[in-house]
Each structure stands twice: as structure tokens, then as C-alpha cells.
Amino acid sequence: MTTKACSATGTAGAAVDLRQPGYVGAIASISSEDVPALFEGAKFYSPAVGDANKSSLTSWLMGLLDRNGPVSLRRPEAMAPDTPCISLCVIGSGSAMADLPPSGNEFSMAVRQIERISGTRFGAIYPLAAATVSALAPVVAASQLGVPLIDADGMGRTFALIHHTAMYLAGVSLTPLVAQGPTGESVLLQTPAGPRADRLLRGNVDALGGWAALAAYSTTVGVLRRAALPGTMSRLINVGRVLLQYTDPDQLVIRLAAIIGCRRIGRGRIVELEHLSRPTDWTIPAHPSSLVLQEIDGLGRQFRIELRSEIVAVFADGELIAAAPDLLCLFDASRGVLATLDSLEPGDLVDVLATPADAVWYSPEGMAMVGLGSHGIPLPHPRRR
Amino acid sequence: MPHRASGPTLAGVSLQVGLSRAVVLRGDDVVAIRSVASTSSFIAPTALDGSAVPAGMDDVEQLIRRIVGVAGNSLGAVTLDISQILLDALLHGSNELPRIAVIRIVPVAATDPALARSPAALVERLIEHRFTVSGGHDLLGHELCPLDGERLREVTAQLAAAGARDIAIVGAGSQASPLHERAVANEVQRSVPQARISVASDFGGQGLVAREATATLDCALGPLTDRLLLRWESTLARIAPGVPLRVARGDGGHSTSSRVRALPVVALGAADAMQVAGAAHLAHNTDCRVLLPRRGGQVAGDVRNGLTAIRSGELAGFGVELVVPTAVLTPDRGDADHGLGRFTDVPVILADRDFDELACVGAAVTQPTSWLDEFAFIESADELNRVLEEVQERANAIVIANGAAPGSARMAEVSTVAVPYSPPGTIRIRVRVVGEADTDPRRLEVFDRMAR
Numbered sequence: 001m002t003t004k005a006c007s008a009t010g011t012a013g014a015a016v017d018l019r020q021p022g023y024v025g026a027i028a029s030i031s032s033e034d035v036p037a038l039f040e041g042a043k044f045y046s047p048a049v050g051d052a053n054k055s056s057l058t059s060w061l062m063g064l065l066d067r068n069g070p071v072s073l074r075r076p077e078a079m080a081p082d083t084p085c086i087s088l089c090v091i092g093s094g095s096a097m098a099d100l101p102p103s104g105n106e107f108s109m110a111v112r113q114i115e116r117i118s119g120t121r122f123g124a125i126y127p128l129a130a131a132t133v134s135a136l137a138p139v140v141a142a143s144q145l146g147v148p149l150i151d152a153d154g155m156g157r158t159f160a161l162i163h164h165t166a167m168y169l170a171g172v173s174l175t176p177l178v179a180q181g182p183t184g185e186s187v188l189l190q191t192p193a194g195p196r197a198d199r200l201l202r203g204n205v206d207a208l209g210g211w212a213a214l215a216a217y218s219t220t221v222g223v224l225r226r227a228a229l230p231g232t233m234s235r236l237i238n239v240g241r242v243l244l245q246y247t248d249p250d251q252l253v254i255r256l257a258a259i260i261g262c263r264r265i266g267r268g269r270i271v272e273l274e275h276l277s278r279p280t281d282w283t284i285p286a287h288p289s290s291l292v293l294q295e296i297d298g299l300g301r302q303f304r305i306e307l308r309s310e311i312v313a314v315f316a317d318g319e320l321i322a323a324a325p326d327l328l329c330l331f332d333a334s335r336g337v338l339a340t341l342d343s344l345e346p347g348d349l350v351d352v353l354a355t356p357a358d359a360v361w362y363s364p365e366g367m368a369m370v371g372l373g374s375h376g377i378p379l380p381h382p383r384r385r
Numbered sequence: 386m387p388h389r390a391s392g393p394t395l396a397g398v399s400l401q402v403g404l405s406r407a408v409v410l411r412g413d414d415v416v417a418i419r420s421v422a423s424t425s426s427f428i429a430p431t432a433l434d435g436s437a438v439p440a441g442m443d444d445v446e447q448l449i450r451r452i453v454g455v456a457g458n459s460l461g462a463v464t465l466d467i468s469q470i471l472l473d474a475l476l477h478g479s480n481e482l483p484r485i486a487v488i489r490i491v492p493v494a495a496t497d498p499a500l501a502r503s504p505a506a507l508v509e510r511l512i513e514h515r516f517t518v519s520g521g522h523d524l525l526g527h528e529l530c531p532l533d534g535e536r537l538r539e540v541t542a543q544l545a546a547a548g549a550r551d552i553a554i555v556g557a558g559s560q561a562s563p564l565h566e567r568a569v570a571n572e573v574q575r576s577v578p579q580a581r582i583s584v585a586s587d588f589g590g591q592g593l594v595a596r597e598a599t600a601t602l603d604c605a606l607g608p609l610t611d612r613l614l615l616r617w618e619s620t621l622a623r624i625a626p627g628v629p630l631r632v633a634r635g636d637g638g639h640s641t642s643s644r645v646r647a648l649p650v651v652a653l654g655a656a657d658a659m660q661v662a663g664a665a666h667l668a669h670n671t672d673c674r675v676l677l678p679r680r681g682g683q684v685a686g687d688v689r690n691g692l693t694a695i696r697s698g699e700l701a702g703f704g705v706e707l708v709v710p711t712a713v714l715t716p717d718r719g720d721a722d723h724g725l726g727r728f729t730d731v732p733v734i735l736a737d738r739d740f741d742e743l744a745c746v747g748a749a750v751t752q753p754t755s756w757l758d759e760f761a762f763i764e765s766a767d768e769l770n771r772v773l774e775e776v777q778e779r780a781n782a783i784v785i786a787n788g789a790a791p792g793s794a795r796m797a798e799v800s801t802v803a804v805p806y807s808p809p810g811t812i813r814i815r816v817r818v819v820g821e822a823d824t825d826p827r828r829l830e831v832f833d834r835m836a837r
Contacts, residue, residue: 048805048806049805049806051698051699051706052591052592052595052706053592053594053595053706054706055504055505055594055699055704055705055706056500056504056594056705058504059499059504060497060499060500060504063497063499064497064499092806092807093524093804093805093806093807093811094805094806095524095591095760095804095805095807095813096523096524096807098591098592098593098594098595099523099524099557099558099560099591099592099593100491100492100521100523100524100529100557100558100593101491101495101500101593101594102500103491103493103494103495103496103497103500104495104496104497104499104500105496105497160806182491182492182493183492183493183529183530184492184493202808206523206808209492209523209529209557210523210524210807247715247716247727248727249728250728267728269730273800273801273802275763275766275769275801275803275812276763276765276766276769280809280810281809282809284809285805285806285807285808285809286803286804286805286806286807286809286811287803287809287810288803289802289803296730307803308805309805309806310805333727333728334674334687334715334727334728334729335713335715335727336715336716336727337715341802341803341805342591342802342804342805342813343696343802344800344802345798345800345815346798346799346800347689347694347798349728349729349730
């Protein structure tokens with residue numbers, strides 16, 4: 001759990017230990033002590049699902065890290081470029097996972113199956129999406145398989161579909177992929193077209209119990225240097241540390257602004273939850289719904305927040321003020337915790353927070369893939385206007 | 386807040402290890418009563434039949450006589466908060482609680498021991514035997530694999546051989562389809578006729594581990610709660626015939642005594658909710674924040690529309706999520722005059738009265754409640770309305786079984802959210818229903834018999 005590991009020599013010549021957990025910089029390894037911060041940071045980068053399975057997942061991962069030792073977290077530049085690696089995530093719903101917990105070997109089995117198919121022994125794991133339970137899964141697998149975890153991922157948050165990644169934009173093949181379910185069954189998929197892979201996989205994931213361990217995007221570390229988003233696991237843990245330390249919403253935003261550019265859009269009370277508020281694209285998980293907030297200070301605006309599996313847009317008195325691919329989340333100002341989308345209730349008092357996504361998502365290709373238009377809202381992004 | 390001024394005289398009792406408290410509430414007048422210090426620690430072997438007597442029992446008659454002495458003939462009801470007795474039993478007196486056998490119904494048994502057990506040591510030390518039977522459903526109730534009948538028969542034979550009596554059953558997806566849980570419960574009851582069984586689908590809610598912990602605690606607390614409440618029921622019936630006995634719930638409401646004997650875990654955490662409700666009631670405020678100074682630091686609880694804000698989640702110190710909702714208390718260093726605490730836009734009340742008395746006041750003024758937390762699938766707004774109506778009807782039926790007068794149930798809170806990363810149309814529905822306490826003794830007797 002060492003951050004900014006270094007030492008300095010004081011004027012008297014004595015070594016001063018500066019190895020205190022910090023909020024910036026790369027992290028060298030993940031130990032059981034880091035798991036609470038990992039969980040909180042993962043929730044910030046995808047505030048979709050709450051704590052229904054938190055104690056079980058975190059105690060499992062902490063037990064693994066205590067037994068097997070910390071997982072080494074390596075930047076791609078610090079590894080041999082020809083090291084074979086593969087990404088992991090949880091595909092499907094965190095709620096389904098809470099109701100049907102992992103048996104324990106789903107993630108390592110998914111990796112082993114790709115190894116058997118491809119005849120490759122993977123020397124490292126990386127997260128497909130460093131957020132929600134998908135940020136914990138690669139740490140589990142790295143610990144079980146005894147390989148390092150790469151400090152990079154494909155999304156820097158979560159997006160709805162498995163080809164919404166920096167790797168896909170960089171031309172890395174999504175398949176062969178394996179989805180290993182909690183039912184003990186698995187699905188192997190091979191298709192040259194990324195969008196088809198997601199389409200083919202969703203029905204299978206439902207049949208596997210609503211979630212599965214997904215291994216995909218096998219490549220080498222050298223390719224990953226240009227094809228993945230670097231430093232995202234370190235960033236996530238740093239954010240998690242801030243969230244654990246600061247529960248006062250004002251202090252929290254100041255700290256998050258300093259390290260990730262987070263800003264508060266407004267504070268309001270939830271007055272309405274609406275469903276099927278826009279036409280449903282049945283190939284994308286979760287139907288469109290909306291949240292109406294009445295701002296309790298400032299301009300007294302009415303916020304309309306458009307939801308899919310994540311928050312995709314925020315309107316203030318009808319004007320679009322923030323939108324995907326910005327990372328948009330809600331912080332419960334009364335309780336001092338993140339407000340997850342599966343547990344919102346009318347009457348909750350929340351801050352609306354916006355954080356810039358990784359730069360690749362504001363490119364024309366990125367915006368076409370995950371911008372507002374992909375959610376059926378054909379408006380220009382506020383950052384572009 | 387309900388039951389002010391013109392209502393009947395109400396009594397609230399906070400049962401404690403050692404010294405129980407009570408208040409009699411007549412309009413705005415609050416008369417506090419203390420029991421004589423109990424001689425028992427947690428369990429005292431003082432019952433006439435030689436069986437163990439839980440704390441809070443040995444002073445029952447004396448406490449009820451004092452309540453009746455203050456309230457006189459106008460006593461309308463007595464509401465007990467037993468949560469601190471239950472909590473103490475779990476935290477400190479677990480040797481007196483029965484050991485539980487847990488049967489988990491999932492498609493595949495856990496390969497890592499950490500995933501096979503509860504993450505909470507408090508829960509795990511109650512469990513003597515664990516079994517896994519193949520089966521289970523998904524979030525929407527679709528069967529994932531058939532129930533393994535052969536394995537089930539092996540398990541029930543082992544239960545019978547081990548002399549296990551207290552059994553908790555939890556299945557994947559049982560909040561949507563309880564079929565496998567019921568099949569297992571039937572087989573267990575057939576093989577072990579004297580078994581006391583808790584099934585997780587009785588509680589609904591999200592998460593197999595949370596439901597398992599809830600069913601396990603429910604099973605473990607059954608005998609203690611039964612003895613405690615039976616004693617109170619019989620003593621109250623003898624001293625104050627016709628006065629109903631109610632029991633405070635963790636969700637800020639109350640149930641009839643017989644309902645809590647059937648599902649004792651719903652009483653856990655009631656003290657927190659009652660303290661918040663009691664302070665708000667005394668402050669004549671239905672929308673406020675209550676600050677409760679505690680030894681570990683001040684905490685705050687919110688009151689909305691006269692009800693303590695609740696959520697399902699982890700009860701402080703348990704180490705695992707539960708599916709029965711309890712008051713949301715968060716650390717807050719502010720004060721009522723100067724702020725400095727968490728942000729809020731409602732009045733802030735500092736609870737400066739004795740906490741146990743506040744719990745008594747909160748218990749006395751509670752209303753019958755019910756809570757449902759479910760998943761459903763919708764394809765249109767009409768279907769959403771139909772699903773909501775159906776859930777509300779079931780919640781209404783439950784609140785009447787919990788002691789509400791027919792026709793008095795109202796939806797206090799409703800929340801429907803799309804479940805992220807699930808197939809479009811998957812929603813999570815939570816409803817909280819409250820009613821007016823039923824005062825018809827004939828109806829109450831019918832529901833008591835049904836609860837047994």
C-alpha cells in the first residue's frame with residue numbers, strides 16, 4: 001500500500017519516512033489494506049450499484065491478498081513489451097451478482113480458458129473497466145493466478161458495451177472472449193466485429209444468472225502502452241482514499257477537484273423518479289429513466305438528470321450543462337456517502353458531481369461511441385459549445 | 386407525528402439488560418418510569434419451571450403495574466422496544482442462543498471458503514452446520530438449475546442425525562421465486578418435524594449474503610424472543626386485559642407481538658429508530674434532523690413526513706448487510722444552534738433527553754409499518770403502474786397483519802429505479818407503508834392466531 005514511496009534525509013542526517021498513503025501518484029502494489037479505498041473508488045467511477053454485496057466481496061478479496069500477499073501493480077512501461085496480457089471485468093448486473101455471488105474461481109477460469117484456446121500463458125492481467133466490481137475482479141484474478149496487475153484499463157470508468165474501450169478504438173481484437181458464469185457454465189465467443197460480440201453475449205449472460213466473469217482483449221503489454229488508459233487503477237485507489245477520509249461534501253469536492261478535476265454542478269433534493277422517459281434501445285442494458293432534483297440553494301434551478309446504467313446528461317432548467325462521457329455521479333450530502341443509482345429515493349439530498357473523462361472519449365471517434373448521441377440525445381456536448 | 390393530544394394514553398417500554406425504562410404518554414405529558422434494577426445479567430435461571438429467563442423478564446409484572454398505575458383505565462397500548470435485549474444476546478450472550486444450520490441453495494458451491502461463509506464473525510459464530518444444495522433462480526425468478534433432490538435428502542438426513550433444530554434456508558433469487566426455498570423447507574420439516582425454520586424469502590431484499598445473515602439471525606433470536614414476548618403477553622393480559630402489546634421494529638414502526646415472535650429479526654435496530662422518532666415527537670417536528678450524542682461520537686438521523694429515514698444495509702457493528710431496514714444514522718459533529726455539522730435544509734434538533742426515554746416515547750407513538758424491496762420487469766408505463774399497484778396491495782396486506790386497521794394503510798414512501806447493467810425493463814421497487822393501529826380486539830386476536 002505504498003504511495004509515493006520514498007525517503008528523505010533530514011538536516012541531522014536521519015532518514016525521514018515519507019511513506020504515507022497519499023492521494024496522487026502511482027501505487028506500486030495493492031494489499032488488503034487498500035481494499036476499502038479500492039471499493040469506494042470503484043463506486044465513484046461507476047456509481048451504479050450500492051453496497052448489497054460489499055462485505056462479502058471485500059472480505060473475500062482481503063482474505064486473498066492476506067494469504068497470497070499484495071498484488072503488484074505495474075505501469076505498462078515498466079514491463080517487458082512482449083508480455084502477454086488479458087483484460088477482465090464483470091459483465092452484467094451488480095444486483096444479479098449480489099443475489100448470486102461468485103463461487104470464487106470464475107475469473108481465473110475465464111483466463112485459463114483463453115490460455116487453452118490461444119496456447120498463450122498470460123503474464124499479466126488488466127482491468128477492462130476500472131470501476132464498480134469490475135475494478136475488484138482483476139485484482140482477485142491477479143492474486144489467484146500469481147501475476148502482476150497492469151495499471152491501465154480500457155474505459156477509465158464504465159460504459160455500457162464491451163467494445164466501448166480504448167483498446168477497441170486502437171484496433172485490438174475483443175475476441176476470443178470467454179464469459180464464465182456463476183452457474184459453472186461458460187461461453188466462448190469468436191467474432192471479428194466488436195459490436196456483434198456484445199450483442200451475442202448479452203443473452204448468454206442473462207442465462208448465466210445475470211452476470212459473468214469476462215476475459216477479453218488478449219494482447220501484449222507493448223500494445224497496451226498505446227491502446228489503454230494509463231494509471232487508472234492508481235487513480236481509482238487515490239480517489240477512494242479521499243472518499244474514505246472526507247465525508248463533508250464541501251471538503252470532498254475541494255480534494256477531488258485538486259486530483260481529478262471534479263466539480264459540483266449543484267445540490268438538490270430528489271423530487272421525482274421517472275421511467276421509460278426516452279425511447280428504449282433494447283440492445284443497451286437498463287432502460288432510460290430520469291431523475292428530477294430541485295436545487296435547494298443558489299439559483300433554485302430544477303435539474304433533470306437522464307439515466308441509463310450511468311448518468312448520461314444533466315439539464316438545468318432545460319439547458320444541457322453536463323453530459324457523457326463526463327463522469328457524472330451523485331453524492332448524498334446528508335449521509336456523506338456516494339448515492340448509487342440502484343438506491344435513490346425521493347427526498348434524498350444530493351450533490352451532482354462532474355469529472356472529465358479520459359481525453360480519448362472527447363475525440364470524434366470517442367464521442368461517436370459513448371457521447372450523448374449514443375443515448376438518443378442528439379445535442380452538442382457542453383464542453384464543445 | 387401521530388397520536389398527539391386527543392389520542393389514547395400510550396406506553397412505550399425500552400427493555401434493557403439490568404434496568405428497563407418506560408414512559409406513559411398522555412397527549413404532551415410524558416411520565417417516565419424506571420423498573421427496579423434487574424438482578425439478572427443476561428440470563429438468570431429464575432423462572433419457576435427452572436428454564437432460563439432473559440433479562441427484561443423478571444421485572445415484567447412490576448413494570449406493567451407501574452404503567453397501569455400511571456395510565457389508569459385509559460391505557461390504549463403498550464409498545465416494547467426489545468432490540469437492545471436482542472442485540473446484547475447477539476453481541477455478548479451468544480452461548481445462550483441456539484446454534485443454527487444453514488442451507489444455501491445456489492447452482493455451484495463456493496470454491497473459496499471465504500465465499501462459503503458469512504463475512505460477519507457475529508453471524509458465523511451462530512452457525513454450527515453449513516450445507517449447499519444445487520438450485521436457485523436469477524434476479525427475476527427464472528430457474529437457473531433444478532433443485533438437487535438427492536443432495537437435499539442427504540442434507541436432511543445429516544440434519545436429523547446431528548439433532549439440528551434451528552435451520553435457516555436461503556436461495557439465490559428467492560426474493561423473486563421462493564419455490565426452491567419452500568421445497569427445501571418442506572423436506573426439512575418432514576425429516577426433522579421439530580425443526581424451527583427461517584426462510585430468507587420471508588424478508589425479500591437484495592443480496593444472498595444479506596438475506597442469509599438476516600434469516601440466520603432470525604432463526605437464532607426466535608426462542609429468546611418467543612419466551613420474552615409470551616411472558617409480556619400473558620402478564621399484560623392478566624393485569625390490563627384487552628390492552629394490546631406491540632413491538633417496535635427496526636424500520637421505525639411496530640408489529641403485533643405475535644408477528645414479531647414469528648419474525649424476530651424485524652425488531653433489531655429499533656432503538657435507533659425509536660430514539661430519532663421520540664426526539665422528533667417531543668419537538669413537535671415531522672421533518673427534521675435529530676442529533677444524538679453517543680459515546681463513539683455524535684450521530685444524526687433524519688425524519689421525513691413524520692417517519693424516521695431508513696434503509697436496508699449494515700447495522701452498526703454487524704459486519705454484514707441485512708435486508709431488514711433500519712434507521713440511517715451518520716456521524717455528525719454539528720449542533721442545533723451553530724450548525725457546523727452535515728448540510729441539511731430542515732430544522733436540527735439536539736436530543737438532550739435520556740436516550741432510553743426517547744426510545745420509549747418513539748415506541749409509544751409508532752404506527753404499524755411494512756416494507757417491501759423487490760425486483761420486477763416492465764415494458765411500458767402501464768405495466769409499471771400495474772406492478773406498483775400489486776406491490777402496494779401486498780404491502781397493505783402485510784401492514785394489516787402487523788396490526789393496522791383495515792382501510793388505514795397508506796403508501797408513505799415509494800421508489801422505483803432502473804437496475805443498472807440489467808436487461809432494459811428491470812426495476813427495483815421499494816415501498817414503505819404505514820397504517821393506523823387497529824384497536825378492534827376481535828380482529829387482533831384473529832391476526833394473532835394467524836401469526837402463530
